[in-house]
Amino acid sequence: xxxVRLEGIVKDYGSFRAIHGVDLDVGDGEFVVFVGPSGCGKSxxxxxxxxxxxxxxxxxxxxxxxxxxVEPRDRDVAMVFQDYALYxxxxxxxxxxxxxxxRDWKKRDIDRKVQESARILQIEPLLERRPAxxxxxxxxxxxxxxxxxxxxxxxxxxxxxxxxDAKLRVEMRTQIKRLHAMLGTTTVYVTHDQTxxxxxxxxxxxxxxxxxxxxxxxxxxxxxxxxRFVGEFIGSPQMNILDAIVDRxxxxxxxxxxxxxxxxxxxxxxxxxxxxxxxxxxHIYWTSLDDGLLTPMVDVYEPLGSDTxxxxxxxxxxxxxxxxxxxxxxxxxxxxxxxxxxxxxFFDPRDxxxxxAG
Numbered sequence: 001x002x003x004v005r006l007e008g009i010v011k012d013y014g015s016f017r018a019i020h021g022v023d024l025d026v027g028d029g030e031f032v033v034f035v036g037p038s039g040c041g042k043s044x045x046x047x048x049x050x051x052x053x054x055x056x057x058x059x060x061x062x063x064x065x066x067x068x069x070v071e072p073r074d075r076d077v078a079m080v081f082q083d084y085a086l087y088x089x090x091x092x093x094x095x096x097x098x099x100x101x102x103r104d105w106k107k108r109d110i111d112r113k114v115q116e117s118a119r120i121l122q123i124e125p126l127l128e129r130r131p132a133x134x135x136x137x138x139x140x141x142x143x144x145x146x147x148x149x150x151x152x153x154x155x156x157x158x159x160x161x162x163x164x165d166a167k168l169r170v171e172m173r174t175q176i177k178r179l180h181a182m183l184g185t186t187t188v189y190v191t192h193d194q195t196x197x198x199x200x201x202x203x204x205x206x207x208x209x210x211x212x213x214x215x216x217x218x219x220x221x222x223x224x225x226x227x228r229f230v231g232e233f234i235g236s237p238q239m240n241i242l243d244a245i246v247d248r249x250x251x252x253x254x255x256x257x258x259x260x261x262x263x264x265x266x267x268x269x270x271x272x273x274x275x276x277x278x279x280x281x282x283h284i285y286w287t288s289l290d291d292g293l294l295t296p297m298v299d300v301y302e303p304l305g306s307d308t309x310x311x312x313x314x315x316x317x318x319x320x321x322x323x324x325x326x327x328x329x330x331x332x333x334x335x336x337x338x339x340x341x342x343x344x345x346f347f348d349p350r351d352x353x354x355x356x357a358g
Contacts, residue, residue, distance in 0.1 A: 002063030002076070002153035002186055003028045004049060010057035011044055011210075018044050019210045021058065031180050031187045033201035035194055036233070041210040042190045043158055049188060050079050050156050063153055078147035079156040082163060084139045086131040086146075093118075093127040096145040110149075117145040120182065121175070137168040141175065148183070155180075157189040161196065173199055194234050198222065206230050228352035231278045231345055237309065237320050239278045239345070246273045258315030262293050264341045265357035275355065278345035281309070284321040284337050286329075292336025294319065298329050310335070 004026040011019035019041050026032045034042035047053040049060065051072030060067055067075050086095045096117060097110040105113075118124045121141045131139055140160055147155060157176070161169045177200055180187055191197055197204045198218040205215040206229075214226045218234075225231035231239045244255040244262075246269045254261045255277060269275060289295055296312035296319050303325065310321045310329055321337055329335055346355040 003061075004154060004186060004188065005061045006045075006049075006058065007060075008058035009045070009048065009055060009060060011041070011048060011053065012056040017210065019048075019056075022210075022212055024205065024212065024215070026186060026188060029184045029186055031189065031200060031202045032205060033189045033191060033197040033203075034205050034207060035191055035197040036207035036213075038192060039209075040207040042192075042207050044210075045207070046079075046156055046158055046188060046190045049154070050077055051075050052079075075154075076152050077154040077156055078150045078152040079158065080140075080143050080147050080160050082159040084131070084143045086139060086142060088131050091128050091130055092123065092134070092142045092145075095131070095142060096127075096149055099146060099150055113149040114145070117148040120148065120179065121145050135168075136164045137172055140164065140172060144176075144179070148179075153186060155185050155187040157187065159191055160189075161191070161193075169193075169196075176200060195236055198234070204234075206233060224354075225278075225345065226354050228276055228278070228347040231347065235280055237281050237322070239280050240284075240319050241347075242277045242279070242314070242317050242319070243349070244275055244277045246275055247271055257294070257317070260294060260314070262341075264344060267346060267355065267357050269355070274349050276347040276349045276352075278347060279339055279343060281320045281322040283343040284319075284323075284339050286310075286321070286323045286327045287336045287338040289334065289336040292338060294337040295334055296337065298331055298333045298335055300331065301329050312337075 006022050006024040009019055009022040034045060036042050044053060048055050055068050062075055093114050097114045100110045100113060118127055121144060123138060123141050126134060126138055161172050164172060173196060189200060201218055203215060204218050204221055206213045208229055214221060214230045221230060221234045225234060242257050244257045246267055247254050247256050248271055252263055253266045254263050294314055296314035298310055299313050300311040302309040306325060308323045308325050308327055310323055312319045346357060348355055
């Protein structure tokens with residue numbers, strides 16, 4: 001196991017800068033997930049750790065050793081790819097043991113390590129099959145087995161579940177989390193799926209346009225995003241953002257959303273200032289029209305069994321609410337929605353930065 005440290009890491013492609021001076025420490029045994037939209041630089045950053053992309057500037061150390069110029073095979077890392085990267089003409093046992101054969105291990109030692117990794121991943125009956133005979137989930141476990149047998153200091157995962165269907169993704173998430181708990185190997189994992197990030201990570205690193213926007217424990221990012229980008233990206237369905245204007249009624253601060261006034265905590269903003277107000281769908285509840293803080297019209301509703309999603313129109317602004325499944329609503333019906341003001345988030349509409357209420 002080893003600590004991974006990035007100090008001022010930069011990646012340039014000609015005149016285009018893809019990674020802008022990233023500073024990051026991944027602790028020994030920690031499971032860190034890079035998450036962000038397509039093109040944010042998360043896979044590029046992972047490939048630089050693996051040695052598959054050259055580093056344009058900064059320092060990268062693994063276990064205290066500077067590895068900027070070290071070949072991938074000598075970095076003591078193992079990478080699991082999105083497309084499995086299994087050799088189609090080899091059996092699963094041969095695929096798993098391939099890296100050990102390239103290091104001139106003895107056959108009996110290779111067989112022992114292959115059987116051991118297959119047992120951990122529950123693929124022992126599949127060892128004599130070829131990749132084409134396996135499901136996507138089985139192939140991904142075989143790819144993980146190839147990484148495990150090397151006993152690396154660091155595991156690197158590059159969107160390993162993106163090719164799987166929804167059910168298999170859930171199963172493989174559990175498998176990966178169980179594997180990390182068992183082995184305790186330092187792990188860096190890349191995904192665009194924030195659900196994967198929240199469920200797997202000890203720490204989530206959110207990237208946008210080659211920069212780290214926020215990092216922290218999954219619940220910290222969910223409960224206290226430092227900007228509108230993180231607020232909208234973390235959480236599913238994403239956070240509602242409403243354009244509001246700060247007003248005051250006596251000593252009470254209110255937010256005017258169209259013709260609706262919502263009481264809230266005091267904000268360090270002048271009356272008449274525009275502010276982006278965030279509220280998560282799961283923090284909104286159904287109530288009567290008379291008691292509703294918001295009274296939008298239902299546009300679309302989606303009964304999901306465990307809850308009902310109501311997508312509503314509030315004077316031209318969209319509001320999504322996750323409601324109790326017993327709530328009965330219809331399109332074009334006006335409904336009452338309530339929420340606790342403590343669950344509101346405030347962002348500056350100019351740069352998206354968080355604004356803390358008084």
